[in-house]
Amino acid sequence: MKKIRFSTIAFVLLFVVVLLIDMPQSIPLKFEMFGKKHDFTIKRQPLQFTLFGKTIKKDFATQLGLDLKGGSHLVFEAKMDKIPTQDRAEALEATRNTIERRVNLFGVSEPSVQTLRQGDKYRIAIDLPGLSNINEAIQLIGSTAQLDFRLEASTSAQEATTTPVFMRMTKKTGLTGKHIKKSIIQFDDAGKPSVGLEFNSEGAKRFENITRENIGKPVGIFLDEFPLSIPTVQQVIVGGSAVITGEFSIDEAKQLSIAINSGALPVSITLVEQRTIGPSLGAEQIEKSIFAGVVGLLAVMAFMILFYRRLGIIASVALVIYGALSLAIIKTIPVVLTLPGVAGFILSIGMAVDSNILIFERIKEERRKGKEISSAIRVGFGRAIDAIKDANITTLLVSFILFNPLNWSFFPQFGLVRGFALTLAIGVITSLFTGVVITKRLIEAFYKK
Amino acid sequence: MINFLKYKKVYALISGLIIGIGLLSVIMYGYSVSIDFTGGTNIEYGFDKAIEKKRIEKVVKAQNIKTSRLEIVDSKKLNLKTAPLDEKKEQAFRNTLEGELDSKATVLKLETVGPTLGKETITKTLVASIVATIGILLYLTFSFHKSSFGIAAVLAMFHDLLVLFGTYSLLSHFFGAELDTLFVTAILTTMSFSVHDTIVVFDKIREYKRKDFSSSFDEIANKALSETMVRSLNNSLTIVLMLVSLALLGGEVIRFFVITLLIGTISGTYSSPFVAVPLLSWLEKRSK
Numbered sequence: 184m185k186k187i188r189f190s191t192i193a194f195v196l197l198f199v200v201v202l203l204i205d206m207p208q209s210i211p212l213k214f215e216m217f218g219k220k221h222d223f224t225i226k227r228q229p230l231q232f233t234l235f236g237k238t239i240k241k242d243f244a245t246q247l248g249l250d251l252k253g254g255s256h257l258v259f260e261a262k263m264d265k266i267p268t269q270d271r272a273e274a275l276e277a278t279r280n281t282i283e284r285r286v287n288l289f290g291v292s293e294p295s296v297q298t299l300r301q302g303d304k305y306r307i308a309i310d311l312p313g314l315s316n317i318n319e320a321i322q323l324i325g326s327t328a329q330l331d332f333r334l335e336a337s338t339s340a341q342e343a344t345t346t347p348v349f350m351r352m353t354k355k356t357g358l359t360g361k362h363i364k365k366s367i368i369q370f371d372d373a374g375k376p377s378v379g380l381e382f383n384s385e386g387a388k389r390f391e392n393i394t395r396e397n398i399g400k401p402v403g404i405f406l407d408e409f410p411l412s413i414p415t416v417q418q419v420i421v422g423g424s425a426v427i428t429g430e431f432s433i434d435e436a437k438q439l440s441i442a443i444n445s446g447a448l449p450v451s452i453t454l455v456e457q458r459t460i461g462p463s464l465g466a467e468q469i470e471k472s473i474f475a476g477v478v479g480l481l482a483v484m485a486f487m488i489l490f491y492r493r494l495g496i497i498a499s500v501a502l503v504i505y506g507a508l509s510l511a512i513i514k515t516i517p518v519v520l521t522l523p524g525v526a527g528f529i530l531s532i533g534m535a536v537d538s539n540i541l542i543f544e545r546i547k548e549e550r551r552k553g554k555e556i557s558s559a560i561r562v563g564f565g566r567a568i569d570a571i572k573d574a575n576i577t578t579l580l581v582s583f584i585l586f587n588p589l590n591w592s593f594f595p596q597f598g599l600v601r602g603f604a605l606t607l608a609i610g611v612i613t614s615l616f617t618g619v620v621i622t623k624r625l626i627e628a629f630y631k632k
Numbered sequence: 633m634i635n636f637l638k639y640k641k642v643y644a645l646i647s648g649l650i651i652g653i654g655l656l657s658v659i660m661y662g663y664s665v666s667i668d669f670t671g672g673t674n675i676e677y678g679f680d681k682a683i684e685k686k687r688i689e690k691v692v693k694a695q696n697i698k699t700s701r702l703e704i705v706d707s708k709k710l711n712l713k714t715a716p717l718d719e720k721k722e723q724a725f726r727n728t729l730e731g732e733l734d735s736k737a738t739v740l741k742l743e744t745v746g747p748t749l750g751k752e753t754i755t756k757t758l759v760a761s762i763v764a765t766i767g768i769l770l771y772l773t774f775s776f777h778k779s780s781f782g783i784a785a786v787l788a789m790f791h792d793l794l795v796l797f798g799t800y801s802l803l804s805h806f807f808g809a810e811l812d813t814l815f816v817t818a819i820l821t822t823m824s825f826s827v828h829d830t831i832v833v834f835d836k837i838r839e840y841k842r843k844d845f846s847s848s849f850d851e852i853a854n855k856a857l858s859e860t861m862v863r864s865l866n867n868s869l870t871i872v873l874m875l876v877s878l879a880l881l882g883g884e885v886i887r888f889f890v891i892t893l894l895i896g897t898i899s900g901t902y903s904s905p906f907v908a909v910p911l912l913s914w915l916e917k918r919s920k
Contacts, residue, residue, distance in 0.1 A: 468883035
């Protein structure tokens with residue numbers, strides 16, 4: 184008796200935790216009581232704790248994929264043929280970092296920039312949730328603008344007076360965009376925007392030399408053969424920073440700064456895949472899917488109760504627990520839910536009933552053989568678990584291949600399919616747990632009497 | 633006990649007919665293949681008023697865009713499938729279109745896949761399917777200690793795949809379903825479900841074989857089938873209920889995916905008793 188009580192408490196506790204995780208982040212409550220209006224919002228606090236020196240933070244929010252909340256998925260391929268094999272991984276990583284810095288300028292929430300190595304293909308996948316003007320973003324990411332610093336070619340005095348100054352700036356200094364660590368927008372005292380450049384150590388040295396040797400002469404800053412500004416050197420500049428001034432608007436300064444950051448891309452990249460979904464399309468799909476899921480769930484419950492009566496009610500309760508539990512796991516990991524992922528989840532509800540049916544049919548079978556209830560339940564369970572385990576392993580095998588957790592390049596790596604595989608696998612594992620542990624307990628508690 | 637194995641020829645006829653019609657459709661109509669495999673651009677624009685097809689066709693022609701699909705949905709949405717368009721071309725096309733139709737276009741969906749990526753996807757998909765098949769075969773042989781069980785289950789699985797490929801060609805021809813990565817996912821899921829269902833029946837046959845040495849294989853198989861039939865039908869029915877509600881009420885993006893899963897589930901359920909078991913019986917007799 185004592186043992187049962189302990190496990191009951193454990194289950195109630197588990198269920199409370201699951202419900203807490205499943206509930207929406209905040210629930211507004213408005214009601215009237217005792218003639219007073221009450222207006223509350225119940226909020227779940229994010230969990231934050233430190234374990235083995237690592238801070239773990241979970242807010243248990245439902246993470247939606249780009250196909251549901253809208254946004255863009257871009258895949259760029261890097262041209263590596265000019266880069267020695269041993270440096271390629273590093274070049275890709277450097278490119279990724281540059282792209283990430285630029286992507287952060289778009290101001291989208293939670294962008295993701297990942298490198299993908301597939302055999303001899305080097306790719307970068309970028310997720311930009313909720314960005315409206317994707318073409319501008321693509322151009323900024325993909326442009327390989329080259330910044331370089333130039334000096335006046337030595338020309339005769341005659342030419343010097345007739346040709347415009349920027350046409351005389353043909354002597355390349357060797358100082359280029361790859362020596363720039365980053366570029367930022369600055370404002371002078373009058374609030375006029377300019378673009379600040381910060382060199383890396385080699386760039387700083389070169390820049391120092393250039394300024395030392397050319398005091399009183401112009402130095403041109405060119406972007407893709409186009410002069411940005413041609414300041415005259417006043418003094419030696421030590422410390423590795425420079426400023427491009429000119430008649431910029433704030434937007435122009437920002438564009439320029441981004442372009443210079445692009446110029447620092449170590450390898451050139453081309454867009455090979457783009458998937459953009461508008462936000463309205465996703466919202467509509469998710470509403471429909473949830474509605475379909477609820478209708479399907481009710482239909483399954485009705486069928487189970489009609490066919491198995493009392494056991495059907497138990498199965499329905501187990502099914503609701505199963506659904507709540509899987510949702511809690513999905514929110515805890517957190518799994519990014521895509522539309523096929525939602526379909527996988529709904530499909531797994533249908534499959535979860537299956538283990539219950541296996542168990543019930545086995546118990547019935549044992550009963551037909553004339554066993555009394557408690558031993559029929561025990562034997563029936565034992566038998567059914569074998570078949571359930573065997574049958575579910577193939578589903579797990581297939582979801583493993585589809586999910587491709589180790590990122591093997593010879594298997595598909597499609598984001599959408601992964602979402603489906605992951606929710607299906609979680610569904611199968613959870614259904615093993617609810618089938619074995621929860622249904623058994625429910626049967627023991629309510630069916631025996 | 634029902635003598636299921638007596639009607640082997642009927643099962644063969646049903647399967648043959650369904651697969652035959654499907655394969656005929658594959659030969660006659662083939663598939664419309666999605667940009668996932670061929671490369672290309674899918675566009676869906678929403679406009680703020682009703683649009684005219686003729687005017688759109690004019691812009692498409694003027695911009696020299698190769699379209700393989702041009703549809704107007706709900707009078708305000710434009711659905712296009714074209715050869716790969718880069719972002720500049722798309723922008724130019726959209727701007728001209730907005731001018732011509734005098735209506736603002738919202739990008740509902742824009743997908744571009746490069747042609748090389750498409751080929752890569754096909755190869756990877758094939759590798760994944762082959763690995764899955766080998767994995768299932770190995771697992772079954774290991775779990776049933778006998779290759780005939782594994783072979784029969786995998787052959788039944790191929791039966792389901794043939795049914796799927798055939799019916800999908802019909803879906804493709806008559807309802808515009810496209811061969812895409814979601815179809816591949818549905819195929820792989822069906823593979824796992826088909827075997828899942830077969831295992832339940834085979835498990836029962838294995839159990840009876842251990843206890844009963846006097847009956848013939850067919851008698852044992854009939855007994856196992858009679859016992860598992862209700863369970864197997866009920867199992868599938870719950871999945872079918874879920875999938876039907878998703879197909880009817882869920883979003884159109886996954887409609888064909890769900891329908892493919894539905895066909896796979898039904899075929900997988902049918903093939904366990906009516907294809908896998910007769911095949912197993914045949915294999916067992918041959919080995920004697």
